[in-house]
Amino acid sequence: MEKKGLTRRQFLKYAGATAALLGLSESLVPQIAQALEELVSGKPPVLWIQGQNCTGCSVSFLNTNYPMVAEIVLDKLSVRYHPTVMAAAGDKAFGVLEEAAKGLAGKYVLVVEGPVPTAEGGEFCTFGLEKETASLNGHQRRKDKPMTAWMEELVPGAAAVVALGNCASFGGIPAANASVTGTKPVQEIVKEIDKDKPVINIGGCPSHPDWFVGTVLDYLINKRVPELDRYNRPKMFFGKLIHENCERRAAFDAGLFLEDWNDDNPDMKLCLFKLGCKGPVTYADCPTRRWNSGVNWCVGANAPCHGCAEPSFYKDLSPLYEPLPEVHFAGLTPMVDTLGWIGAAATAVGIGAHYLYKQLGKKEPEGGES
Amino acid sequence: MAQLISVDPVTRIEGHLRIDVEVEGGVVKDAWSSGTMFRGIEMLLKGKHPFDAQQVTERICGVCPLVHGTAASYNLDDALGVELPDNARLIRNLCLGANFIQSHILHFYHLAALDYVDVTAVAQYAGNDPALLALKDKVVALVKAGDVYPFLPRYESDDYVSDPELATILVSHYVQALEMRKKAQEMLSIFYGRMPSFVGTVPGGVTVHPSVSNIAAFRARLSELRAWIDSVYVQDIVTVAGVSAYAPFLTGGDSGGNHLAYGGFDQDSKGSEKFLPRGVIFGNNVAGVGEFDEEKLTESVKYSWYKDETDWLHPKEGKTDPDVHKEGSYTFLKAPRYDGKPMEVGPMARMLVLAGLELSGKRKEKKLMPLVESLGLGGAVDACVKAGKFGILPRHAMRALECKLLADEMDKWLDELKPGEKIWDKKDIPGESYGRGLVEGPRGALGHWIHIKGKVIDNYQCIVPTTWNAAPRDKNGNRGPIETALLGLPVPDAENPINVVRCVRSFDPCLACAIHVIHPEHNGVREFRVV
Numbered sequence: 037m038e039k040k041g042l043t044r045r046q047f048l049k050y051a052g053a054t055a056a057l058l059g060l061s062e063s064l065v066p067q068i069a070q071a072l073e074e075l076v077s078g079k080p081p082v083l084w085i086q087g088q089n090c091t092g093c094s095v096s097f098l099n100t101n102y103p104m105v106a107e108i109v110l111d112k113l114s115v116r117y118h119p120t121v122m123a124a125a126g127d128k129a130f131g132v133l134e135e136a137a138k139g140l141a142g143k144y145v146l147v148v149e150g151p152v153p154t155a156e157g158g159e160f161c162t163f164g165l166e167k168e169t170a171s172l173n174g175h176q177r178r179k180d181k182p183m184t185a186w187m188e189e190l191v192p193g194a195a196a197v198v199a200l201g202n203c204a205s206f207g208g209i210p211a212a213n214a215s216v217t218g219t220k221p222v223q224e225i226v227k228e229i230d231k232d233k234p235v236i237n238i239g240g241c242p243s244h245p246d247w248f249v250g251t252v253l254d255y256l257i258n259k260r261v262p263e264l265d266r267y268n269r270p271k272m273f274f275g276k277l278i279h280e281n282c283e284r285r286a287a288f289d290a291g292l293f294l295e296d297w298n299d300d301n302p303d304m305k306l307c308l309f310k311l312g313c314k315g316p317v318t319y320a321d322c323p324t325r326r327w328n329s330g331v332n333w334c335v336g337a338n339a340p341c342h343g344c345a346e347p348s349f350y351k352d353l354s355p356l357y358e359p360l361p362e363v364h365f366a367g368l369t370p371m372v373d374t375l376g377w378i379g380a381a382a383t384a385v386g387i388g389a390h391y392l393y394k395q396l397g398k399k400e401p402e403g404g405e406s
Numbered sequence: 407m408a409q410l411i412s413v414d415p416v417t418r419i420e421g422h423l424r425i426d427v428e429v430e431g432g433v434v435k436d437a438w439s440s441g442t443m444f445r446g447i448e449m450l451l452k453g454k455h456p457f458d459a460q461q462v463t464e465r466i467c468g469v470c471p472l473v474h475g476t477a478a479s480y481n482l483d484d485a486l487g488v489e490l491p492d493n494a495r496l497i498r499n500l501c502l503g504a505n506f507i508q509s510h511i512l513h514f515y516h517l518a519a520l521d522y523v524d525v526t527a528v529a530q531y532a533g534n535d536p537a538l539l540a541l542k543d544k545v546v547a548l549v550k551a552g553d554v555y556p557f558l559p560r561y562e563s564d565d566y567v568s569d570p571e572l573a574t575i576l577v578s579h580y581v582q583a584l585e586m587r588k589k590a591q592e593m594l595s596i597f598y599g600r601m602p603s604f605v606g607t608v609p610g611g612v613t614v615h616p617s618v619s620n621i622a623a624f625r626a627r628l629s630e631l632r633a634w635i636d637s638v639y640v641q642d643i644v645t646v647a648g649v650s651a652y653a654p655f656l657t658g659g660d661s662g663g664n665h666l667a668y669g670g671f672d673q674d675s676k677g678s679e680k681f682l683p684r685g686v687i688f689g690n691n692v693a694g695v696g697e698f699d700e701e702k703l704t705e706s707v708k709y710s711w712y713k714d715e716t717d718w719l720h721p722k723e724g725k726t727d728p729d730v731h732k733e734g735s736y737t738f739l740k741a742p743r744y745d746g747k748p749m750e751v752g753p754m755a756r757m758l759v760l761a762g763l764e765l766s767g768k769r770k771e772k773k774l775m776p777l778v779e780s781l782g783l784g785g786a787v788d789a790c791v792k793a794g795k796f797g798i799l800p801r802h803a804m805r806a807l808e809c810k811l812l813a814d815e816m817d818k819w820l821d822e823l824k825p826g827e828k829i830w831d832k833k834d835i836p837g838e839s840y841g842r843g844l845v846e847g848p849r850g851a852l853g854h855w856i857h858i859k860g861k862v863i864d865n866y867q868c869i870v871p872t873t874w875n876a877a878p879r880d881k882n883g884n885r886g887p888i889e890t891a892l893l894g895l896p897v898p899d900a901e902n903p904i905n906v907v908r909c910v911r912s913f914d915p916c917l918a919c920a921i922h923v924i925h926p927e928h929n930g931v932r933e934f935r936v937v
Contacts, residue, residue: 079553088445090918091420092468092602098512098584099591099601106581109556110544116555119417123520123560125907126413132559153444159730161443163415163422173734177426178412180442209465213446216728242468242602297608297830300615327600331592331623337599337606338613342461344603350462355455357608 053102054257057250059272079111080256081144083136083190084118087161087183088210088219089150092242093201094120100245101329108249112256116144119163130164130181133190141193145252148187148222149200151207155218158182184225191229196261198236199223200248205237205267206347223268234261237268239320241344246325247273265319267347273325278315278341281323284308297338308335312357314343408435411903414442416910418517420469421917423876425888427906429897434906437885437892439876441739441917444711444728451866456482456835456858457609459866463854466868467918468602472505472594473847474854474868474919475607481854482609485841490675491828494611496819497597499671499681500624501606502845503816507631508590508601509848510753510809511639513914514802515583519576521908522646524566525557527573538574541581561904565651572645579638586634593627596620611830616823625820632813635806643806644781647799656789658895659798659909661887663690664747665755666874668698668853670846671815681815682808682846683769685759686744690794695762700844703869706741706880709734717881739920741877741886742869750887751850751874752913754796757804773811781807797891801912835861847871849914872920875913888913 051065084094098105109115115122117132124132136144153160162180169176191197199222202208211219223235236255238247251270254262262270279285287293287307294306307313318341326333334341343353350356407430414424422443428436447466451459460478464471476498483490528545531538548554567573591601597614598606606613614620646652669684685695707717712735713727729735741748749755761778763769778787783803790796841856850871857865877886885893888910895905 081555086422088443089421090465090468092465092471095468095602098516099588101588105584105588110548114553114555118556119415120420121516122417122556123525123558125415125417125561126903128559128561129415129417132555156730160445161422162424163442165412165414172736175410175426175428177410180414180424209447209450209462210445212450216446217444219445241465296832297611297613298828298832300826328592328595329588331595332599334599334605337595337597337604338615339599339605339608342605350450350458350465354458356461357457358455 054253057102057246058254079114080195081114081116081136081140082118082147083116083133083144083194084147084149085133085183085186085190086119086163087148087150087152087204087222088217089201089203091120091149093149093204093240093248094118096242097245097248099328100249103249108252113252127165133164133186137189137193142195144194145196145198145255146190146194147198147200148204151203151210151219151221152183152187152225153210153217153219154184154225155216158184160217160219187225188229191226191233194233196234196236196255197222197226198238198248198251200238201243202239202241202344202347202349205239205269208241209350212351235268236261236264236270239267239269239274239345239347241349244273244320244322244325244327273321274319274345276319276321278318278320278323278335281321282315282335283323284335294338305338308338308340310359311340312342312355312359313340314346314353314356314360315341316360317353318343318346320345409900411897411900411906413903413906414440416907416915418520418907418911419915419917420467420919421915423910423915423917425892425906425910427892427897427903429900429903432896432898434892434895434897437889438736439739439878439886439888439910440737441876441920442737443917444738445918451863454863456485456856456861456863459854459856459863460607460609461603461605463866463868464603466870467916469509469916470505470847470849470919471602471604472502472598473845473849473852475604476502477843477845477847477852477854477868479607479609479843480845481841481843481856483841484843485839485856485858486609486833486836487839488610488831488833491611491831492675493616493823493827493829494607494831495672495675496823497612497614497616497829498607499819500816501594501598501604502671502847503812503819504590504593504628505601506812506848507635507809508587508594509914510805511583511587511590511635513805513848514639514643515580516587517914518802518908518911519580520557520560521904521911522567522649522652523576523580524568524573525577526554527566527568527570528577530570531574533571533574538578541574541578545577561902561907562899563902563904565649567646567649576642576646579642582634582638586631589627590631593624593631596624608830610833611828613829615829616825618825621820621823621825625817628813628816628820632810632817635810635813640781640806640810643803644783647783647786647803652799654896655798655908656786656800657793657795657797658905659801659891659912660690660795661750661875661913662748662885662890663794663796664688664744664749664887665690665758666698666744666749666751666851667756667759668844668846668851671812681812682756683759683763685762686749687755687758687762688747690758690791690796692758692762692791693765695759695766695768702745704743704746705869706743708741708881709878710737710740711735712740737878739873739877739886741880742874743880743884746882748877748880748884748887748890749874750913751871752801753805753808753848753850754801755850756846757808758796774807777807777811798909798912805914837861849916849919850874870916870919872913872916876915876917876920888915 166179424440463474598604665687669680671681
């Protein structure tokens with residue numbers, strides 16, 4: 037380990053941080069340290085490509101705190117292709133993808149940020165160049181290579197595919213225009229190419245850096261895809277309802293709701309349900325994990341959760357600043373305040389959420405057990 | 407004999423950009439800039455609650471969400487008739503400023519620096535600094551393992567900074583900068599909840615009250631960043647700009663001499679005075695900086711994958727009708743023009759406008775020109791003025807100077823926050839209304855326009871910085887700013903067109919922002935009242 041510039045003590049500390057990130061017991065630190073040590077000799081190659089993305093998940097990845105991004109990119113992984121960070125451009129850049137597809141088959145992890153547009157022969161998203169040329173205003177130019185062609189080239193040799201962020205996982209915002217662009221989530225494209233290829237969906241708009249880093253570390257340590265929920269999301273990050281773990285749950289139960297942002301209640305931070313909070317229908321560990329090195333999270337900033345980790349985000353959760361639909365419970369008058377009372381009365385976890393899902397006419401994700 | 411060189415993907419930018427250059431005698435004779443990804447964002451907003459706008463438009467881009475969310479908030483404030491409380495104005499300034507800091511640091515170190523610094527030279531470091539030796543060990547280990555991704559492969563060039571001492575220091579700053587930009591994101595998170603995709607600004611104001619503790623948490627990080635910007639970022643720019651091999655880039659890479667800034671960072675509740683001023687410059691006549699007139703905006707689609715009948719309209723009447731098979735077209739970007747001319751936007755446009763106002767005496771308090779002098783950059787500026795050209799190096803340098811000026815000003819805005827006072831002006835959604843939000847983002851002038859009808863969004867339009875800079879030719883055949891900037895640059899080796907990507911990256915392009923347009927089937931309304 038000393039060769040990598042890490043002392044034993046630093047390394048154990050690092051293994052401890054990894055355990056914390058994955059929500060594992062400290063008693064597992066020695067095993068994690070051993071697994072991480074084995075990794076140092078052979079860094080798994082990562083090809084990170086971008087479809088109809090906004091690069092928000094890459095920027096979020098750069099915000100990773102433990103381990104730091106430089107450690108991940110240089111020590112843990114061999115990041116061969118990432119358009120936002122790699123030195124190479126043009127032929128030298130996409131040449132890395134072509135070489136990997138041939139020379140590293142079965143070894144690399146394919147990370148896809150953004151979904152894949154399939155209409156018009158894939159022309160709505162292209163990168164890299166074909167060998168053939170076409171004439172443009174009197175010039176012979178090499179043709180654009182569509183994202184769809186890259187998926188066909190890279191999926192077969194991938195050990196696993198990670199769909200990063202809500203767009204890649206579920207179509208997200210670009211899929212709202214699917215009638216024009218033929219946009220599909222990554223898992224649909226992968227299924228068409230190889231129906232047995234494992235796809236891990238890491239939702240969130242953006243995805244939390246821990247969700248990605250933690251999934252990758254878990255995969256490297258245990259050498260298997262982590263346990264997934266029905267949306268193929270790692271249960272360890274998407275298994276809990278925000279509403280059940282919210283630091284303002286007491287305000288909800290007490291029926292104390294924020295309705296004017298000028299109100300600053302020093303005694304108890306007010307619940308954001310009436311300002312549209314989607315925490316009651318959103319499965320993610322934001323309340324405990326928080327964002328940006330744990331500095332804050334949406335509800336901590338006095339703002340409602342918009343449900344950005346849910347497959348239904350954004351279209352089916354709009355309007356974002358209006359309360360979730362009214363809830364009927366045992367013939368009582370449908371009122372948010374009543375919901376607060378239900379929450380207080382019901383010791384069963386998640387009863388509010390179950391009812392909300394029924395009212396919304398949606399299936400409840402199975403990740404909800406706790 | 408002319409040769410066509412295609413670079414796709416242009417990496418270390420945001421998004422999907424292709425650049426084609428025609429090279430003759432080792433020099434760029436012609437250039438084409440192509441945006442190669444299309445989504446369709448604004449269509450989502452039709453029929454939606456107006457409050458959703460800042461959350462949806464933030465998702466145009468994960469590098470610039472802060473700017474879109476801010477523009478959308480001002481847009482909605484305008485449509486709702488909001489009187490923005492001072493606390494809200496200041497928190498918006500502080501968070502936008504924090505985003506400038508993270509974006510500018512990210513751009514120089516993580517997007518641009520690898521065009522100038524030879525990472526492998528670190529392996530030759532012969533000094534005694536323990537931190538630099540640790541870095542050397544790391545690089546040596548990577549080289550020995552034959553796995554220097556993502557730093558290799560790269561375009562090879564004989565003018566990388568390869569002095570082991572200097573290269574090692576610069577690479578160590580690359581690593582430090584990862585943590586610094588992360589701290590700037592944490593600053594944002596304090597008031598805005600998280601980054602990217604923040605939640606802390608809403609129409610009418612902001613959601614977090616300033617308090618002694620959050621002001622202190624913000625200031626602690628700001629102080630650290632200010633010290634780092636002064637002692638590392640600005641100094642590194644001066645050092646790299648002083649490398650003799652890069653002297654041609656002082657004037658090489660000039661975009662044609664036209665610059666546009668909407669201005670940003672309101673200094674009073676009406677926004678009548680802005681920390682970064684508004685103005686237009688033609689032909690690099692800096693001292694002759696003029697007033698901005700919104701009526702002079704038009705967009706051309708002659709060479710864009712949109713139907714020709716939508717050509718040369720004011721953006722507020724803009725139509726977007728994709729046609730990926732249109733003969734002669736080569737990009738999803740439209741070509742915005744001001745007074746019929748292509749305009750550069752971004753830090754250099756803003757700093758030149760500021761310099762023009764300082765030099766002509768229109769801005770009394772001088773900040774930029776004294777800073778330029780104190781850093782010993784006066785001679786370089788004189789050389790640019792004499793040549794009538796501002797190229798690649800000034801573009802990087804002005805980004806760093808802007809970062810410093812802004813970070814210093816942010817400390818004053820923190821002092822002006824008043825805990826306990828209003829943060830939100832609650833207004834009802836009007837039946838029908840129009841709004842406009844013009845702001846500056848790290849990459850340049852950004853405009854959002856809204857039409858509310860029946861209390862929902864009827865039309866929403868954005869004109870975005872990179873659409874200006876990476877624009878194609880217009881109906882008159884005038885090239886876009888990046889296309890023009892590439893002309894005349896040396897490309898001695900067709901296999902390694904390093905100067906092409908150096909030039910393009912100096913603009914800090916963001917393609918996700920630049921192509922975000924709507925499909926007419928989903929958004930029938932075209933008419934926009936001038937607001």
